[in-house]
Amino acid sequence: MPISCNMSQEQNQVLISVEQRFDFSLHQQFRDSYSQCLDKNLSYILDLSHTEYMDSSALGMILLLKDHADLHSSTLVIRNPSDTVNKILEIAQFHRLMTIEH
Amino acid sequence: MVNITSQSKLALVVDDSMTQCMMLSALLKEEGYQVIIANDGACGVEKYVEHQPDLVLMDINMPVMDGYEATRRIKNVSRENLAPLIFITSMDTDKAFIESVDAGGDGILVRPFSPQVFKAKIKSIQRISDLYLQVKNLQQEQQKDAELAEKMMSDVIESRNFALNKVGVIKQAATIFSGDMQLTALCPNGDIHVLLGDFTGHGLRASIGAIPVTETFRAMTKKGFSLLDIVAQINCQLYDLLPKDLFFAACFACISEHDKSAYIFNAGLPDGYIFSENAEIKYHFSSVHPPLGILPKLMPHTDLAIVPVQRSDRFVLITDGIIEARNEQGKEFGVTYFENAAKKGILTSDIATSVVSRLKRFCQNMPQEDDISLVDVPCSGWHENNLINKENQTHIPETYIVEDAFYNASPSWSWQLELTDKLLSSVNPIPIIMNQINDIEGAGEHWHSLYTIITELFINALDHGVLGIDSSLKDSAEGFSQYFKERTKRLEQLTDGFIRIELCYFPFEHGGKMFISIKDSGKGFDIFNVLKSNSFAQNEGVNLSGRGIELVNQLCDTLDYQDNGTFVTANYVWHDIKPYDLSNEIH
Numbered sequence: 001m002p003i004s005c006n007m008s009q010e011q012n013q014v015l016i017s018v019e020q021r022f023d024f025s026l027h028q029q030f031r032d033s034y035s036q037c038l039d040k041n042l043s044y045i046l047d048l049s050h051t052e053y054m055d056s057s058a059l060g061m062i063l064l065l066k067d068h069a070d071l072h073s074s075t076l077v078i079r080n081p082s083d084t085v086n087k088i089l090e091i092a093q094f095h096r097l098m099t100i101e102h
Numbered sequence: 103m104v105n106i107t108s109q110s111k112l113a114l115v116v117d118d119s120m121t122q123c124m125m126l127s128a129l130l131k132e133e134g135y136q137v138i139i140a141n142d143g144a145c146g147v148e149k150y151v152e153h154q155p156d157l158v159l160m161d162i163n164m165p166v167m168d169g170y171e172a173t174r175r176i177k178n179v180s181r182e183n184l185a186p187l188i189f190i191t192s193m194d195t196d197k198a199f200i201e202s203v204d205a206g207g208d209g210i211l212v213r214p215f216s217p218q219v220f221k222a223k224i225k226s227i228q229r230i231s232d233l234y235l236q237v238k239n240l241q242q243e244q245q246k247d248a249e250l251a252e253k254m255m256s257d258v259i260e261s262r263n264f265a266l267n268k269v270g271v272i273k274q275a276a277t278i279f280s281g282d283m284q285l286t287a288l289c290p291n292g293d294i295h296v297l298l299g300d301f302t303g304h305g306l307r308a309s310i311g312a313i314p315v316t317e318t319f320r321a322m323t324k325k326g327f328s329l330l331d332i333v334a335q336i337n338c339q340l341y342d343l344l345p346k347d348l349f350f351a352a353c354f355a356c357i358s359e360h361d362k363s364a365y366i367f368n369a370g371l372p373d374g375y376i377f378s379e380n381a382e383i384k385y386h387f388s389s390v391h392p393p394l395g396i397l398p399k400l401m402p403h404t405d406l407a408i409v410p411v412q413r414s415d416r417f418v419l420i421t422d423g424i425i426e427a428r429n430e431q432g433k434e435f436g437v438t439y440f441e442n443a444a445k446k447g448i449l450t451s452d453i454a455t456s457v458v459s460r461l462k463r464f465c466q467n468m469p470q471e472d473d474i475s476l477v478d479v480p481c482s483g484w485h486e487n488n489l490i491n492k493e494n495q496t497h498i499p500e501t502y503i504v505e506d507a508f509y510n511a512s513p514s515w516s517w518q519l520e521l522t523d524k525l526l527s528s529v530n531p532i533p534i535i536m537n538q539i540n541d542i543e544g545a546g547e548h549w550h551s552l553y554t555i556i557t558e559l560f561i562n563a564l565d566h567g568v569l570g571i572d573s574s575l576k577d578s579a580e581g582f583s584q585y586f587k588e589r590t591k592r593l594e595q596l597t598d599g600f601i602r603i604e605l606c607y608f609p610f611e612h613g614g615k616m617f618i619s620i621k622d623s624g625k626g627f628d629i630f631n632v633l634k635s636n637s638f639a640q641n642e643g644v645n646l647s648g649r650g651i652e653l654v655n656q657l658c659d660t661l662d663y664q665d666n667g668t669f670v671t672a673n674y675v676w677h678d679i680k681p682y683d684l685s686n687e688i689h
Contacts, residue, residue, distance in 0.1 A: 024303060055303075055426075055471075055472065056300070056302045056303060056349075056351065056422070057302055057303045057347070059302070059349075059393075060302045060303070060346075060347030060348060060349065061347060063346055063347050063349070063396060064346055064347045067346050084434075088422075090389075091351075091370060091371070091372060091388075091389045091422070092351065092370045092389070092392055092393055093369075093370065093389055093390065093391055093392040094392065096391075096392060096401060097392055097396065097397075
């Protein structure tokens, strides 16, 4: 499974991690991983530590997730992006749009 | 002899037993097929190639070439055209079944079977083949439509670019539609606006934003809007227009040959470069803003990068498709390879070709995953015939001026605009003024100089008058950008003040005169200081602030500062003298 999604009830956390390639082919799967989470005040964590490659449509998918989080009064944090992925986030200046934890 | 008509379908029966052939032929004819027969595999392949049948029935065990091999060959030559192929055999084994599918068979029918079962099989296989044909036709139609749409789109977008012959370009789309776009447009004052952009993803979905971006970029450039105004407008438009996950990574640049400077704004593209003619990297321009279309407004404190350039410098932009192109080992082309290829290209005066061939060598046969784009823009030589100077006016016979001036004592029209308080920081009056002039008097070459004059005088009134910024800041490269930071800060804090602009137009028989007056609410400034700093700010031989009153002074017939520098009047005169008129006068 390239995308795994774990929910922890106690901490109100939704942990989504994407393995290897994060590109357009994961569009539906990525959306499915959070679209059922309709509770408020969740913290979404997108773990990109095992993502080796990311294209611009993946950036678009992250924006959709951010939108979903905002809509449900929740937060989004990108966690531990790998070097390659971080470069792409940096070029897109995503740190100015959301929190990125290294 | 088989008579093939276009109405009936054609079947090929390949079997070494005459009895079998006769039996199958009879059944097929009852179903309306024309039938041709081959008695071994090799002969079957030959007849297939010759007649291109709609259906093939294939025995397995035959002399010369068996059914599996014949099937492999037939499938090999008929990739485009799916003629369904059914194995007819008495070998009722798993092995026969599996091998027939592996060889490329579309079905297997094991003897003995009743005529009804045979006919049912043929019908079902024919249904699938009809479906395939339908899909193929649809696909071809779609491809044709897409190609047409792409052609129209690129006609609208790229072919109307300014001075295409001066720009080096790579544009390789991953699919028919490219999500990348390259634009160049000429500003009224002779500067060049350049844009390289990359919409999310590729294909049709990625190209829908291209037309509004193009229209806005061209129209606003033509009207004299500043680069940042254009960026802000395109951002706002795309935010309204595009779905949330679609955005536009783009780098904008304004290259001013007469200022010898470049103004750059990179929102989400890989680093842009300015290379010297010796292939050294003089500047990098990293992305400073998220791609456009994500935020409703540009982020606060968004500034252009401003750098001095030499005439021989080259400005190069790329999209991530180049950096991220991968070879069979999964390794990325990367920045270093790109930079080396570009440097090599400068020495051979063809950056695009050098980068393309290096990229090709690197990727070998790997399919291209993303759109690949590059623009290579020279920092001079855009309009040899279009220079803004007064040289072509120095030959005007003096009698003209006297005569024309005599006939025109009062203006044919005048126009006034007063901007106050906060509006001073949010409204750029220059495009409004140029629009007025164009609306009343029509377009004309001489407006280019007028545009420069009004822009300079207005900026002086705003910067040194209303905002009271010390012009000596512009003396060094660091000060130059500090100046613009300070300007942005003061503009944001601006709460009161005014600038009044007035134009009076006097038509001449051979040209005309524009009288310009600008009054500002500032404390005034020492005009000689500004003149001094403008003309003596030297850095590596580059005049950093050529945008100055000096330039206006050269363009105008008269230029007067009054009221301690808070009131300026200028007269701009031009003559419609065509070359042949000149020679008439001389002889």
